[in-house]
Amino acid sequence: MDKGYVYFLTNYRRTTIYIGVTNNIHSRVWEHKLGEGSF
Template sequence: MGGYVYILADFRRGRTYIGVTNDLVRRVYEHREGAAAGYTKRNKIKRLVYFEEHAEIEAAIQRETSLKRWYRQWKEALIEESNPDWRDLWDEIVK
């Protein structure tokens, strides 16, 4: 089974959250609706600004662990490579 690594943000260069899931649409929906208790709900972090698909969930988990260790500027550069305006990618994943 595959998996996804994703990054949510509250606004451009604001607070971010990195997560991993096997169902990106479901998980982002949970964050957007406040169904996921914790950091994202408390800080109103709802915008999907980056995601990667992996063939195996283990690879996605490993990548998430790696990204969480990155410096903030590296994470921002990663997001800006594919999404320079930090726009919400929700509409792209629900098509």
């Protein structure tokens, strides 16, 4: 069974919180750091 993750990420200045769901938390964190994967 695949695991799912609910994540809370923020920008460098901590002025915005990003909330989402993913099944690959490591890839999602890197996408966030690169500015990719957002809607």
